[in-house]
Amino acid sequence: MATKLAIIGRTGLHKILEKYGASRISQQKIKTPFGSSHLLHSMIYQKIPFYCISRHGEEDLYEISAPFVDMRASLYALRQKGVEKVISISAPGSLMEEMGPGTLFVPDDIIDRSYSSKRTFFENRGIGVIRMDEPFCPSIRALMVTDLQTNFKGKVFDKGTYINTAGPRLETAAEIRDYTLLGGSAVGMTLAPEVFLAREMELCYAALCYPVNYAEGIAERPYKRGVLFEGLATEEELKIVKKIEEAIPQLVLNMIPKLEVLVRDCECKNALLRYKKRGDLPDDFSKWFE
Helix, strand or coil: CCCCEEEEECCCHHHHHHHCCCEEEEEECCEECCEECCCEEEEEECCEEEEEEECCCCCCCCCCCHHHCCCHHHHHHHHHCCCCEEEEEECCEECCCCCCCCCEECCCEEEEECCCCCCCCCCCCCCCCCCCCCCCCHHHHHHHHHHHHHHCCCCEECCCEEEEECCCCCCCHHHHHHHHHCCCCEEECCCCCHHHHHHHCCCEEEEEECCCEECECCECCCCCCCCHHHHCCCHHHHHHHHHHHHHHHHHHHHHHHHHHHCCCCCCHHHCCHHHHHHCCCCCCHHHCCC
């Protein structure tokens, strides 16, 4: 059976999914025109195959910190392997008092304030001017929101804007005030340029976010030495986050049978059609970067 699905998330995600009933078949790195991919863990759940990628590395939570994650090779490898649909799991900070730890967030838009130089597959090629009216796949988003509202006991925010910052530092209070004025819902460092690269690969891509803290200045948080975020998240909030992290694997696995049969009636698969019609890109993906 062709592998059409992939999940991108935290370090060791494949091990976590195994605890909830998924089985790992194999793992491999793929050589691509953009370097070697992350390890692609080939997994199966209810007879449905999918790939799993740990965005920040395999062993340590911050083996690769957010600003230095280059997903081009991995997304290229997924497309090469026949993947069509991707769920990305992210843990941002909240810009809204009502969307704190213990809630889930499915963004429908994004503002990119990062400055990664590896932002496109088509450097110096005149290709890549593509519309971003719906940066996150509306088909996967709709499925995800419906499924979460049915199976998750907490609050699900079904839309909002993710602000992507450069990192690795956290944001200042003044920057957070700026982002709230822009209409941001959450702030993180992982979804861009990942979402845009996925669109260049004509993949359907959507994100499941779980806020782990309030961003600077949203809630009063005294500075604490030597702890996670230096006290930006309270001990009680971190306990809530741990429960959410324990719930997410099963929530995501529950979606796999539905994602497998989801019809791609969105425009994600046609993102580069203009360049194909114009002759800049062949229909055969394997020849795009020859």
